[in-house]
Amino acid sequence: MAYLLGIFFAIFAFWMGNSGHYKPLMLGFAAISFVITLFLCARLKIIDREGAPYVRLFGWLAYYPWLTWEVVKSNWVIIKACLRAELDINPSLVKLKTICKTDLAKVTFANSITMTPGTVTVEIEGDKLLVHGLYEANTQPEAFEEMDRRCARAADPVEKRA
């Protein structure tokens, strides 16, 4: 029931933030589409812990500002690489081992690596990641340790942490 309320709150906020019309007719349409969407969610069986991830909200609120700063820093490196007259890139493939335990933490980690320009996750197998990087010096496994730790802290539940 709490998950249903969580999904309802998300849909409600999305409608109210995007509609801008608060007349009874429009609110009636809103109620109809809430019912249809919740029915479809129940049919897809996504009304569970993953569908309403409010437990993880505070961890992510702490994680994303740090990620934004990382993205800005690595953007600067790639912009310089794009504009240099002579290409001096040094691509490499690296294998990483992550300490994240749950699927959600692994997805957060892999998506953060992909979102940072200069590194792309090529493949995930169990707890091993294959990462392609633009500069070999920036793609050593040590460079990802802090991101890994922060992802595990943001998205892994407490009892599973290493």
Added chain:
Amino acid sequence: MTLAALFAILIGMCLLLVRALLGPTLYDRVLAVNSFGTKTVLVLGLLGFVMGRPDFLDIAILYTLINFVATIAVLKFFRYRSFQVPLVRRPDPAASGGDSNG
């Protein structure tokens, strides 16, 4: 200044079309089209601001989501040559009967 930004992004879109046309592999073309879609979202938003009708942002939201679905659909089609195959991480030998509807 918004107009200048709009034209700058349009120039970027034209340059991306070059990559989409002469990209050596299929994936270069898909990458160029995906990036083209991201720029289309930005152009839609900026066009709304230039014309004084920011309601264009609704279309931009839709275009963001459609762009993602289109990229995944194209990649899936070129991998399996069909839209009917279920997307699983790796084929499970115990559940190989489930693939037969493809």
Added chain:
Amino acid sequence: MAEFFALLGNTWDVVRFPLGGAACLLGAILCIIGTIGVLRFPDFYTRVHAASITDTSGAGLVLLGMALMAPHWIIVVKVFCIIGFLLLTCATSSHALVNAAHTAGLQPKIGPMARSGHEEDEEDEH
């Protein structure tokens, strides 16, 4: 105190339009830089890195500029919806692209390369 806040509000209303325009222009220039990278880099895997500039900082700056120039709070909500969707979907779709290319057997070029990108491009055609 109220006067100070009124003054602050007035100043903000004057300042936010040039600030938003500058952010839009900077983001558009970053988009062009990312496109130049897509045109110059030698193989597919390196081009993905250049395209991710457009997806993160270019689009982020343009949309933040739009949020600064917004005439109504609803526009700000919509712009932040776009930023959220764009960041989530662009990372996922570039991972899907690279994974599909890797599964299909496209080999990345490894090691330092100092030649200019155009010559490499012509070698690549097959």
